[in-house]
Amino acid sequence: MKRFIAILAFPLLAQAALADDLLKSAQDQFKPLPSKGVELKDNPNSKARFELGQMLYFEPRLSKSGLISCHSCHNLSTGGADLQTTSTGHGWQKGPRNAPTTLNSAYHIAQFWDGRAPDLEAQAKGPVQAGVEMASTPAQVEAVLNSMPDYQKHFKKAFPNDKQPVSFDNMAKAIALFEASLVTPDSKFDLYLKGKKALNKTETAGLKLFIDKGCASCHNGVNIGGGSYQKFGVVKAPIDQIRPVADTGRQKVTSKAEDAYVFRVPTLRNIELTGPYFHSGAVSDLGEAVKIMGEVQLGVELSKKEIKELVAFLETLTGKQPQVTVPALPPSTKETPKPDLSVAAPAAH
Ligand code: HEC
Ligand code: HEC
Known part of the structure; x- marks a missing residue:
């Protein structure tokens, strides 16, 4: 009888251990978003x-x-x-x-x-x-x-x-x-990082892929991105429509050859709300953006199922949106410059 119970319990225990490992690995690489806004240097809040x-x-x-x-x-x-x-x-x-x-x-x-x-x-x-x-x-x-x-x-x-x-x-x-007050805490993923059972099976599979395939090597930290500069096209150059030739990104700032097509890694928080995607805005479907990332950043061909799972995970990154009251603005006066719709002719060169 004892042996029988042990055989039954083993897969459950093993599963629980795997779930613990995933949570630990996620906690190592990401941080939940604090619910308060960010304090800025030399710009005290009042x-x-x-x-x-x-x-x-x-x-x-x-x-x-x-x-x-x-x-x-x-x-x-x-x-x-x-x-x-x-x-x-x-x-x-x-x-x-x-x-x-x-x-x-x-x-x-x-x-x-x-x-x-x-x-x-x-x-x-x-x-x-x-x-x-x-x-x-x-x-x-x-x-x-x-x-x-x-x-x-x-x-x-x-x-x-x-x-x-x-x-x-x-x-x-x-x-x-x-x-600095526009933060979106308490996404499903934040609750998960804090130890709650907030992700379903598909979303959990997506998180595991996000870590195992290497997405998290660039999209990590509190903002699931935003923390480093990386080339767009590490393994393979995206097509010109998606990565326009003329926009060399960080190279325009540093003038260094190695910074060609390097961009700051974008945050993936609220990503389902902020399409179209990439600095070119050339991709409107999130699944398509994920597929392209696999190809150009990691050199992997993601299956339809993997893309679905990754997208399900990315959708858990939508947090509580800031509740902002639309402010009433002061009336214009006689001195207020009038609206001017004219467009200056492009500078001659
Ligand atoms: C006509 C549209 C437009 C208006 C108006 C505009 N922005 Fe932007 N904003 C953009 C675009 C496009 C970018 C990205 C430009 C780039 O990276 O070269 C951007 C970038 C930003 C970023 C950087 C975000 C990041 O992830 O790097 C912040 C913050 C921002 N804008 C705040 C503002 C503020 C504050 C104002 C008003 C003073 C403003 N924007 C007005 C279009 C606009
Ligand atoms: C080597 C670093 C790196 C890896 C690995 C990586 N990304 Fe990215 N990701 C970036 C950079 C850089 C961009 C911005 C590209 C651009 O538009 O210039 C980006 C953009 C994105 C965008 C679009 C964001 C937006 O706001 O438009 C999504 C979605 C995304 N990545 C998801 C993923 C997924 C999913 C994976 C794993 C399959 C992944 N990334 C792997 C660096 C990386």
Whole structure:
């Protein structure tokens, strides 16, 4: 009788041991997302600064047209991204890259696909000035903000020690502080990492593949990515449509030959919400993106079943979306520059 029980119990015990091993291995390589936002260096949190940042994130008058805010391309109803292949900005102009999500972006080693901005503060100054995005200038932004007494009050409260609280730099600081709060904790995978039975059989198989096949060698840490620079096309170059020849990524930042087609590894948190995929936005199906990763990064041909399992795992990375109240913005005054839809002619060269 005893022997009989032992024979029956053995496969169950072995299974439990395997499940423990997988959890341990996952805990070694990934970290659950803390439920509080990220604290930024040299940018202390205060209610006033946070609220100002939230207003500015939604403020279309930071753009020349008065139509485009950060939220236009980093829409918090659609995973902090914009659903477009590449972003559309001022005058319907198309930029060269897909908009990454602002969710959890404070955890990245650096900002942009090529990591050219060291942090969120530096990043926020880019799109406001980019001709194809918001097409404004620091002076114009300061004129807009100074034209509204409500904003002057908000900046004073948010930056009480500054002689000139309304400034382009402080705009960026306030926006960065708001962005650092945009975290998505408590995904099924986070609950799993904390020891809960949160993954079903298919999702667990997907996690095992994600580790065993080597995806986790690049997509790891608290953001399941965002922590290193890697070549897009380690084993094989993706086709030109997916990895456009002209966009050499990090090489444009460092000018080093070995950085050709190197990009910051993107986070896979909330990935089911943030398609289309890759810096080119050329792939709209998540399964297709996974298949391509297998081929070009790892040199493996993933089966249909494996792709299904990997996608099921990736879908467990969707966390609780931030509950953000749409802020009421101050009324324009006589001094507020009027919306200007004109598009500057491309510089002659
Ligand atoms: C016209 C669309 C558009 C607008 C408007 C826009 N962005 Fe972006 N954003 C993008 C694109 C495209 C990228 C990627 C560009 C690149 O990597 O070269 C990006 C990158 C970012 C990143 C980096 C994320 C990462 O994973 O590296 C952050 C953060 C960000 N934007 C915040 C903002 C803020 C803050 C504003 C408002 C001041 C803003 N964006 C306005 C399209 C836009
Ligand atoms: C050698 C490093 C490396 C490995 C291994 C790797 N990736 Fe990636 N992954 C990247 C880089 C870099 C990108 C960004 C490519 C680009 O668009 O420039 C990326 C992009 C992605 C994207 C698209 C993300 C987005 O926001 O558009 C998905 C999905 C993805 N990887 C999943 C996987 C899966 C699943 C595996 C395993 C089968 C895997 N990756 C293996 C480095 C890696």
